[in-house]
Amino acid sequence: MSFNIAFCADEAYIKFAAAMINNIVLKTNLKLSHKKDPYIFHILSDKIGELNLKKLAQLELELSKIYPIKINTHILDCDEFEVSYKGSYVSNLILKIGSVLKDEKRVLCLDLDMFVLCDLREIFSIDLKDKVLAAAKNHTNFGKWFNTGFLYINLSLWRERNLEQKTIEYINTHKPDLPDQSAINFCTKDQVMILPMLYNFYPHNKYYSKSFFDDNLHINEASHNLLLRSAKIIHFLQGPKPWHSAFLKSYKNQLCISIFRQPWWNFALKTPAFDKELRAIYNVLKNRECEDLALYTSIELESIWDNFQNNKVLAIQRFKNSLEYRLGFALIRASKSPFKYTFLIFTFLKIYLSAKIENKIYELISRHNPRLKLEKLEKCDDYIDVINAKRHLSYRFGLCIVKNFKTWYKGGLFRLYFELKKIEKEF
DSSP: OOEEEEEEOOGGGHHHHHHHHHHHHHTSOTTSOSSOOOEEEEEEESOOOHHHHHHHHHHHHHHTTTSOEEEEEEEOOOTTOOOOBTTBOGGGGGGGHHHHTTTOSEEEEEOSSEEEOSOGGGGGGOOOTTOSEEEEOOSSSOTTOOOTTEEEEEHHHHHHTTHHHHHHHHHHHHOOSSHHHHHHHHHTTTOEEEEOGGGSBOGGGGGSOTTHHHHOTTOOHHHHHHHHHHOSEEEOOSSOOTTSOTTOBOGGGOBOOOTTHHHHHHHHTTOTTTHHHHHHHHHHHHHHHHHHHHHHHHHHHHHHHHHHHHHOOOHHHHHHTSHHHHHHHHHHHHHTSTTTTTTHHHHHHHHHHHHHHHHHHHHHHHHHOGGGOOOOGGGSTTHHHHHHHTTSHHHHHHHHHHHHHHTGGGTHHHHHHHHHHHHHHHO
């Protein structure tokens, strides 16, 4: 037995197919199997250059030292497809999988913008019975519509029911926006086994709208968070791909940064033969990240700047958002809690880090767009309110905390308690 896994990839995406292969091998639990049946990876493409072919051969050699694998490339003609997806016909090649793997009975087809968190061999133990394929439940209310980023296909039935010809005829006749996905959904009606969402979980879907959980009857915030912890395969949909800027606005003008982006890169940067190429992309993204954030935030603030200008950002609001005021306010609130000061140090740390990040972002956006720089507090019309607020206990406590933390090495932390008591008594 062998585990057949297929990807569609044009020349530019071969490196990401390599990263997926590396991810799958590194996630294989070597303790679970005495007999190591090999992975056979199939890359379906319209063209692969000599350099990439050599790199794939090197990748196969290196990963075979960890687990037995074979990488097969299949160069196929796209001329019979009359419709493309975003200008590329390569994703349609999945429809030819039955004739490409004519001697195989099962294949797992995956998109390249995925991150595998489990041992994929478990999927090959699924009994498809009389179903032509297994797909994961969709996140949105589209009835039985499924996303084709994850497909576990019974190739015997795929060929027997002539689904290659039927799906190609469908996309050429109807010319849908999502060619392969629409064709497979339409032509395999009532022939699909629906698996749990955790095999094709795209956590960014909650950014569809503010009412995402209200609009989806089969998933609420609690179940979404449970999936987030137990997902087996993450799909980067409705958010930036890992190889795009982390601050790319994606769906419906929303900013959605994936918590799985850095873990994806942690695996990708270990990809044999392609590590230097992927490292170069990673470094460019990291170097550009701050500027992308500044640009994104600047554009967002530009849209509300007129409102700021007309109503003036109140100086007192900005003052109460200062580090000192927030620390002092947290101390007073903690004194009224039944747990009092148990978690106070963690609260202080959270406030400090938040303030530091906010200041950094403000520096970036104001440098990128000087028009967004705020006036000094002294020039604001309500500065008299700031002068009065400086007498508040919150601010005086906070000022004392900051001063003594800065001089902790001179005994500041030992003096802090007594100085706070003195301020409280004076107040």
